Amino acid sequence: MSVSLDDLPLRDDLRGKTPYGAPQAPLPVALNVNENSHPVPEDVADDILDGIAHALRDINRYPDREFSALREGFADYLGEGLQQEQIWAANGSNEVLQHILQAFAGPGRTAFGFGPTYSMYPLLTAGTGARYIAGTRGDDFTLSPSDAAAQVDAVQPDVIFLCSPNNPTGTPLSLETIEAVYDASHGIVIVDEAYFEFAPHEQASAVTLLQGRERLVVSRTMSKAFAFAGARVGYMAADPALIDALRLVRLPYHLSALTQAAATAALRHAPAMLGMVDEIVVQRDRISATLSALGYTPYESWSNFVLFGGVDDPAATWKALYDRGILIRDVGLPHTLRVTAGTEEESTAFLEALASL
Ligand code: PMP
Numbered sequence: 053m054s055v056s057l058d059d060l061p062l063r064d065d066l067r068g069k070t071p072y073g074a075p076q077a078p079l080p081v082a083l084n085v086n087e088n089s090h091p092v093p094e095d096v097a098d099d100i101l102d103g104i105a106h107a108l109r110d111i112n113r114y115p116d117r118e119f120s121a122l123r124e125g126f127a128d129y130l131g132e133g134l135q136q137e138q139i140w141a142a143n144g145s146n147e148v149l150q151h152i153l154q155a156f157a158g159p160g161r162t163a164f165g166f167g168p169t170y171s172m173y174p175l176l177t178a179g180t181g182a183r184y185i186a187g188t189r190g191d192d193f194t195l196s197p198s199d200a201a202a203q204v205d206a207v208q209p210d211v212i213f214l215c216s217p218n219n220p221t222g223t224p225l226s227l228e229t230i231e232a233v234y235d236a237s238h239g240i241v242i243v244d245e246a247y248f249e250f251a252p253h254e255q256a257s258a259v260t261l262l263q264g265r266e267r268l269v270v271s272r273t274m275s276k277a278f279a280f281a282g283a284r285v286g287y288m289a290a291d292p293a294l295i296d297a298l299r300l301v302r303l304p305y306h307l308s309a310l311t312q313a314a315a316t317a318a319l320r321h322a323p324a325m326l327g328m329v330d331e332i333v334v335q336r337d338r339i340s341a342t343l344s345a346l347g348y349t350p351y352e353s354w355s356n357f358v359l360f361g362g363v364d365d366p367a368a369t370w371k372a373l374y375d376r377g378i379l380i381r382d383v384g385l386p387h388t389l390r391v392t393a394g395t396e397e398e399s400t401a402f403l404e405a406l407a408s409l
Contacts, residue, residue, distance in 0.1 A: 065178060072172060077379055081398045084381040086219070086247070086357050088279035089394040090328040096321040103317035107309045115309035122312050125319035126287045130272075132259050137292040141315075142306060145246055145273040145286025149213075150176050152269060152288075154301035156240045157182035157211050164209035166195055168385055170219045170244065177211075185209060192351060193221040197232035205236040212237055215244045216258065217251060220383040220390045222353025224251065230258050234265055240294070242269045246286075247355035249277035249329050250336070255354070259289055266291040274315060276356060278325045285315045332356050336393035342403045357392045359385070369409065376405040 057067075074085050083089075092100070107115075123136035130139075142148045149172070157163050159181040165173045167186040174184040187203040189195050204212060212233060216225035225243075234241050243258035258270045271288040275281035318325055339358050340350040349361040363369050366389050370382045378401060380391040391402055 063181075065181060069175070069178060072175060074381065075379065077374070079374070079377050079379045081378040081394065081401050083357075083392040083394050083398060083402055084379045086276060086355070086392045087281050088276060088328065088332065088356070089392075089398055090279055090331075092279055092318070093321075093324050093327070096318065096324050099321065100314050100317040103313040104310055107313035111309060113309075114305045115307065115312055117305050119307045119312050122307070122316045122319070125316050126272075126289075129319055129322055130257075130259050130289055132257075132262070134259070134262075134289055135292075137295065138262070138289050139287060140290070140295050140298050141285060141287040142302070143284040143286070143311065144275065145244070145271050145288070146172055146176065147284075147306070148271050148286045148288050149173070149242065149244070150179065151298045151301055152240060152242060152271075153177055153180045153182065153211060155297040161210040162207065163211040163213065164204065164207055165213035165215070166200065166203070166218075168193070168218075168221060168383070169213065169215045170246075171383075173213045182210070189221075189223075193218065193223045195223070195225060195229055197226070197229045200229050201232040201236035204233050208238060210239045212239055212241045213244060214241065215246075217247050217354035219247065219355065220357070220381070220385070221351055221359050222247075222355045222357060223351065224255075224354045227256060227258065227261060230261060230268075234261075234268060237267075240267050240269060241265075242271055244271045246271070246273045247276055248272065249326060250333055250356045251354040262289060262291070266293060269294065274318065277329050278318060278322075279328065280315070280318055280325070283311060283314050283318070285311060331396075332393050335396060335399040339391060339393055339399055339403065343406075346403075346407055357390055359383070359388055359390045361388045363387050363389050369406075372409050373402070373405055376408075378402050378405050 123139040126139045127134040127136045153176055157180045161182045163177040163182055164185045166189050177184040269288050269290040274285040343350045343360045351359045366382045383390050
């Protein structure tokens with residue numbers, strides 16, 4: 053007889069919850085989890101392999117707990133005069149967010165995000181025993197400084213998530229809104245810039261707001277623009293004191309020597325690794341334009357995906373595309389679906405399949 057979760061002494065606050073579960077189906081065109089469809093360039097892959105081979109020779113020893121070379125690399129990449137004392141990294145930005153919640157949320161505390169937003173925020177919050185509170189967005193999923201500040205002021209959460217640009221909607225977020233939320237709160241304000249590299253080049257990062265704001269965190273990932281999702285590397289910048297708080301909750305040696313070597317080598321090739329960003333943005337804009345021509349209503353996106361409305365029956369459309377070998381995402385918003393901008397061929401395959409339905 054098989055045992056179910058109900059038979060186990062599971063924490064009460066985890067009962068009835070469902071785990072993160074984007075389908076991982078082996079379809080020819082996978083545009084469902086906002087990955088980068090372009091592989092790492094061959095010469096960069098060779099250099100990463102050299103770095104891993106080198107690290108392997110010392111693999112009998114624990115890795116550098118402070119991952120200094122990697123932090124140096126991220127400080128250089130982010131610029132703005134950042135020092136490695138202001139940098140943290142972990143196994144994906146999901147783990148970065150988890151570290152922040154472990155240190156600043158937890159039992160009796162609250163975390164807050166403006167829904168619809170990244171589905172892991174509530175799950176990561178619940179994992180630390182804190183309560184998640186969902187705020188709201190305006191028309192077209194935008195967020196004005198005054199509205200955002202008023203919602204945060206009313207709740208006074210311990211941790212606030214600002215996804216910039218927002219997943220799953222692609223919506224841009226202004227620096228003014230970030231400043232207003234920071235000023236209205238006393239908690240930790242996380243700006244999740246997982247998709248920042250796909251925003252217009254002239255757009256300033258929230259990294260430019262860090263100076264003098266000791267409760268502000270800017271989180272990034274190598275999973276999207278860097279085409280490094282399988283390596284699991286996320287990072288963040290904040291005040292050195294905030295970074296110290298994360299040392300209280302991380303597991304010892306949480307970043308393996310192989311991860312550190314791979315990411316450090318990849319960062320040395322940042323321009324080549326990011327070489328496909330502009331091409332992805334071209335496909336994103338082509339997808340939006342074609343969706344409009346087909347009678348759908350794409351939302352403005354500064355990321356590598358497009359959320360589009362005007363879908364009568366999202367589950368049926370999702371299944372029809374699935375049957376044609378194309379995997380996109382039903383994020384549960386009424387009459388919408390979300391598609392990642394892939395290579396030109398993948399994007400064409402998606403658009404032609406959709407047009408044929
Ligand atoms: N933040 C946002 C907004 C995301 O969409 C994702 C991944 N889909 C993440 C964080 C986490 O990505 P990773 O753990 O691969 O860095």
